[in-house]
Amino acid sequence: MAKKGKGKSKKSKSGRPGKSGRKKASARKPARRAVKRTTSKKVKAKPRAAAKKAKARPKAAVKAKQAPLGSTPLKGQANLIVTFDPNHRGTAEFEVREVLKQVGEKPQIGQTEVEGLFKVAVSNARAAAAKIRNLCSSNPNLFAVTHHYTPIDNWCQSDVSAMQKLIRAASSGIGQSEKWKMGLNKRHWDQLEGVKLIIKLTDVVERKHVDLDNPDKIVQVEIIGKEAGVALLTPKDIVDVAREKGE
Secondary structure: OOOOOOOOOOEOOOOOEOHHHHHHHHHHHHHHHHHHHHHHHHHHHHHHHHHHHHHHHHHHHHHHHHOOOOOOOOOOOOOEEEEEOHHHHHHHHHHHHHHHHHOOOOOEEEOOOOOOEEEEEOOOHHHHHHHHHHHHHHOHHHOOOEEEEEEOOEEEEOOHHHHHHHHHHHHOOOOOOOOEEEEEEEEOOOOOOHHHHHHHHHOOOOOOOEOOOOOOEEEEEEEEOOEEEEEEEOHHHOEEHHHHOOO
16 A cells, blocks of 8 residues: 555645645646647537537528428518318419419418418519419319419408498599499408498499499409408409319
8 A cells, every 4th residue: 555645745844835846736737728728629619510500400490391381471462362272272372383483473372361262472463363364274274273363452450441441442443334343252250241241341332333243343352350352353353263264
């Protein structure tokens, strides 16, 4: 066994290390400093690399989340609504994108609280509708699960007074001698029954010539839960896929 006290540095009367102790302590200091430098460099390098990876991962995760159909929010206001078979939502969105791509549009597709309905933003909804009608004739197989493409001019809350205000403004585009009708679809909204609602909304249209079968203009009202879209259209502005395909 090693004797006690062996290897200890001699102390002076003041209790401080002797010369031999000072030499050993000073010899250790450079080594300790080197270890600290090396360690600090490694420690700093690792967190930076880890941080870069951590930053990269969320971006990849966001991209993965944005990939699913219908998850991208609209950047602008929707000016087209599309109805489709709710049992084939994924196919419907692919179809809408392909159809609008064929007519020169880059659509943004937004979700709604209604199954079987997309809100879409395009550069020109009426021009797109005209081209979609022609596409129905030239390439009917492209349309498998979408049903109607309807342009929308303005949106408001789905209370009666707000809708009346938009309808009154839209109906000013109907000529005094033109025939007109109102097209109305309501979804997830039950404040008024159908007939009562139609009376309330048509009362603000100050045009006499109503023609339900062959109108020149259509005041289109689309109620979707808490919001409503209104547009003044011609019959050709609304694309009924089944009718265009002759089904």
